[in-house]
Amino acid sequence: MNIPLSLYVHIPWCVRRCPYCDFNSHEQKGELPEQAYVQALLEDLRSDLEAVQGRSVGSVFFGGGTPSLFSARAIGAFLEQANRLVPFASDVEITLEANPGTAEAARFAGYRSCGVNRLSMGIQSLADDKLAALGRIHGRAEALAAVEAARQAGFENFNLDPMYGLPGQSLRQAGADLRELLSLQPPHLSWYQLTLEPNTLFHQRPPALPDDDAIGDIMDMGLDLLAGHGYQQYEISAHALPGRECRHNLNYWRFGDYLGIGAGAHAKLTGPDGRSVRSTRQRHPQRYLEGPRGRVSSVRTLSQQELPIEFMLNALRLNQGVPAGLFEQRTGLPLASISGRLQRGRELCLISPCADRLQPSELGRRFLNDLLALFEP
Ligand SMILES: C[S@@+](CC[C@H](N)C(=O)[O-])C[C@H]1O[C@@H](n2cnc3c(N)ncnc32)[C@H](O)[C@@H]1O
Ligand code: SF4
Numbered sequence: 001m002n003i004p005l006s007l008y009v010h011i012p013w014c015v016r017r018c019p020y021c022d023f024n025s026h027e028q029k030g031e032l033p034e035q036a037y038v039q040a041l042l043e044d045l046r047s048d049l050e051a052v053q054g055r056s057v058g059s060v061f062f063g064g065g066t067p068s069l070f071s072a073r074a075i076g077a078f079l080e081q082a083n084r085l086v087p088f089a090s091d092v093e094i095t096l097e098a099n100p101g102t103a104e105a106a107r108f109a110g111y112r113s114c115g116v117n118r119l120s121m122g123i124q125s126l127a128d129d130k131l132a133a134l135g136r137i138h139g140r141a142e143a144l145a146a147v148e149a150a151r152q153a154g155f156e157n158f159n160l161d162p163m164y165g166l167p168g169q170s171l172r173q174a175g176a177d178l179r180e181l182l183s184l185q186p187p188h189l190s191w192y193q194l195t196l197e198p199n200t201l202f203h204q205r206p207p208a209l210p211d212d213d214a215i216g217d218i219m220d221m222g223l224d225l226l227a228g229h230g231y232q233q234y235e236i237s238a239h240a241l242p243g244r245e246c247r248h249n250l251n252y253w254r255f256g257d258y259l260g261i262g263a264g265a266h267a268k269l270t271g272p273d274g275r276s277v278r279s280t281r282q283r284h285p286q287r288y289l290e291g292p293r294g295r296v297s298s299v300r301t302l303s304q305q306e307l308p309i310e311f312m313l314n315a316l317r318l319n320q321g322v323p324a325g326l327f328e329q330r331t332g333l334p335l336a337s338i339s340g341r342l343q344r345g346r347e348l349c350l351i352s353p354c355a356d357r358l359q360p361s362e363l364g365r366r367f368l369n370d371l372l373a374l375f376e377p
Contacts, residue, residue: 003270003330005052006059006251007086009041009078010262011067012285015101019135019201020194024264024283025065033289034074037262040289042081044261044281047292049085051269052259057086059093059248062116068098072110079115086259093247095120095159100146101138108153118246119150120159120190125166126180133167133207147184157244159188164222165215166194167207174218175225182229187244191222192237235317236368253314254322255330263288274332276302276310305377307331308338312358312375316368321352321359341374350374 013032014025060082062075075096082088095118096111108119123143124134131139138146150158162181164174181189193215196203210218223233231239235253238246251258260267264283270276279299282288288295302310311331315322327335342358345351350364350371364371 004058004251004254004256005055005086006061006248006256006258007045007057007082008248008258008260008262008265008267009060009062009067010065010260010265010281011037011062011070012065012263012283012288013069014064014066014099015069015137016135017201020197022197022200023065026285028069032069034070036289037070037285038074038078040291040295041078041261042085043292044295045082045085045259047296048259048261048267048269051271052086052257055086056089057092057259058089059251060088060095061248062094062096064097066099066102066122067096068102068107068111072107072114075111075116076114093118095246095248097122098146098150099137100143101136103142103146103149108149108155112153112155117155118157118159119155120161121146121150123147123160123181124163125177126162127173127177130166130169130173130177134163135201144184147186157187159190159246160184160186161190161192163192163194164218165210167209169210169218171214171217171221175221178222178225182225187241188246189226189231189239190237191226191239193219234319236365250318253318254326255311255314270330271301276307276331278302304333307333308341309372309375309377312372315358316360316364316371319360319365321357324356324358327358338375345371345374 010024012024012026013028015028017025017027079094094116096116097120099122123146124136125131126140126143128139160181162177194209196206226233226239230241232242233239234245235249238249257269258267259269261281263281263285265281267279268276277299280297282295282297311327315326324335327333327338342351345364346353349361350367352359352361360368360371
């Protein structure tokens with residue numbers, strides 16, 4: 001099978017929950033069961049081996065929660081054994097998410113020497129008052145120190161993931177923040193708009209956020225700044241210096257396959273019959289650890305009707321879209337099965353006219369929901 005394969009590993013603990021975050025993360029209470037969790041991850045991976053036989057992993061992503069709460073020894077032990085179970089490609093990209101509040105130079109060096117070659121650092125802002133408003137466990141000084149520590153540890157490739165539209169943020173403040181982040185010359189920036197997610201403290205008690213017009217101004221300013229500094233926007237929120245795009249996320253957006261292990265992780269694998277199967281893992285860390293029965297909480301084969309929207313939800317996030325042939329390769333459906341909807345999208349100027357690509361036009365990027373609605377079953 002020539003569909004690329006990635007491996008996502010979820011580490012579900014944080015020092016403290018941030019009031020805006022709805023990720024599957026649980027407050028750390030006492031010492032983390034590192035060893036038991038690594039064993040559970042490996043057991044989990046073994047249960048998927050049959051489905052990925054003969055394939056190799058092109059990227060690994062430790063996401064969270066806060067993976068940097070785990071020692072380099074635990075991460076290294078996992079990587080070594082996982083590589084024996086499903087071989088990693090020789091140029092494998094291995095990313096680990098790190099919270100600046102848990103960053104120590106020594107730990108970063110340890111990650112680097114056990115094979116992690118990309119860090120993604122949760123630096124929401126460099127303004128102390130905004131970091132406090134976001135309930136972060138670190139301030140500006142720790143954020144700057146984390147970037148320095150990453151470089152010292154030999155990480156040439158790293159991401160920062162600041163947010164904009166923060167409580168009480170003005171256009172000037174957002175510009176100053178982004179300019180300073182850019183002065184750190186990160187190879188990759190994920191620049192997100194702060195959103196109020198259901199089931200978060202911010203949703204219950206919303207802080208005063210900039211209104212839609214102010215957000216529009218911040219976005220225009222930010223996109224100009226990023227482009228002016230040589231960053232290419234390749235996805236809604238992802239900006240990279242040349243060659244520094246995140247290969248792991250690109251595989252999601254190109255509707256590649258991925259194993260997903262760890263509490264609450266999602267996976268998508270193409271079966272021998274060419275059908276895409278999505279599965280999720282038990283969300284609660286304790287119950288996940290208790291596995292193996294009940295570790296997989298849901299398995300669902302995607303129906304032919306939902307494949308077009310599933311594919312487009314990913315592919316149309318990319319500024320360049322994807323080659324048209326990828327639709328058939330990844331979904332098993334003929335391109336002709338969506339030709340009417342593509343034509344409609346082109347008539348509405350939401351899809352670029354180029355027939356050999358499935359690419360959103362500038363208008364389509366701005367009205368992505370309208371564009372996606374064309375592919376709903
Ligand atoms: C798993 S966290 C990154 C690693 C680590 N847990 C941390 O926060 O430092 C993933 C990132 O998603 C983004 N994020 C989380 N909740 C968000 C929200 N409500 N709106 C926008 N971005 C959000 C933040 O940029 C956050 O750093
Ligand atoms: S933003 Fe990061 S540190 Fe904060 S709760 Fe979410 S996963 Fe944990």
